[in-house]
Amino acid sequence: MLFSSIDIGSNAVRLLLANVFEKNGYAVADKASLIRVPLRLGMDVFNTGSISEERIDSLVKTMKAFSYLLEVYQPIALTICATAAMREAANKDEIVKLIKAETNLDVKVIDGLTEARIISQYNSNTLLPDGERTIFIDVGGGSTEISIIENHRFLASESFSIGTIRLLYEKVADDEWNRLKKWLIKFRGTNPNMICMGSGGNINKITKLYGSYKNDFIVFKDLQKALKQMEKLTIDERINLLGLRPDRADVIVPAAKIFIFIMQWALLEKVFAPKIGLADGLVLKTYEDMKKEGLIK
DSSP, X not given: OEEEEEEEOSSOEEEEEEEEEEETXXXXXEEEXXXXXXXXXXXXXXXXXXXXXXXXXXXXXXXXXXXXXXXHHOOSOEEEEEOHHHHHOTTHHHHHHHHHHHHOOOOEEOOHHHHHHHHHHHHHHHHOOTTOEEEEEEEOSSOEEEEEEETTEEEEEEEESXXXXXXXXXXXXXXXXXXXXXXXXXXXXXXXXXXXXXXSHHXXXXXXXXXXXXXXXXXXXXXXXXXXXXXXXXXXHHHHHHOOOHHHHTTHHHHHHHHHHHHHHHTOSEEEOOSOOHHHHHHHHHHHHHHHTTSOO
8 A cells, every 4th residue: 555755854855765664563665755855944943943935946846846746646645744843943834834835745843752753663564573672863964863772661751952064054052962971871771682673764875885884884983984084085085076966075074973972972882774764654554553553454
């Protein structure tokens, strides 16, 4: 069955179409199509507090384009969520109403803890064996969501105002780094074999370039080396030598710094990057919700 989700993030807006089916007692999302548009809403919000008219126009046009594709694909259900940039935008209510008026699409602005739960809880079923404790780390443009899962049960989560775009523009407060450090220290000694799962396009790319891409992981020392090498390159050199998109070439270094900070204070030796995210979690959550309500069998 085909399901769809739209993730309106601080760096990009993503439309996911995925076939959802049961496997070993759990719902699995198999990507049919993923379209990513780098609107960078966070560049406005984290500097001025609002989203500019220019970016609002681009967002509405993007949502219109998505609506036409959805008419063709006709998924069983669609869920649309907006995260950090929209959460903090003073004009978010106006934008949500405008999107509804222009496209008839309903956008829900979710808080950081909800985002963390969706990313970790619904993706963990198919990624983790029974009994394992895992820390899920999702580094976005405006925030970082971290969750602890054990034996497919949700133990804890927190959202931090630390993101790649926010860090790029030096908009991360020292107090937020300290809050993240204290939260990580609480869990780091509870399970010495804790698995680390990372999500987001940056950690996926770093793993491909510097880690074990075949096995989807990168060890801490290699991540440190990757950061040193990337910092020596200009934006243009990252584009030309590493094959990065322009909208990835600048934020990949802040992303590496955030992952290194987390791994250092959580005492993590490596991070797996299985190419999961909020969009995947949304389609799985929608499937599970509809199944509970008896709308699908």
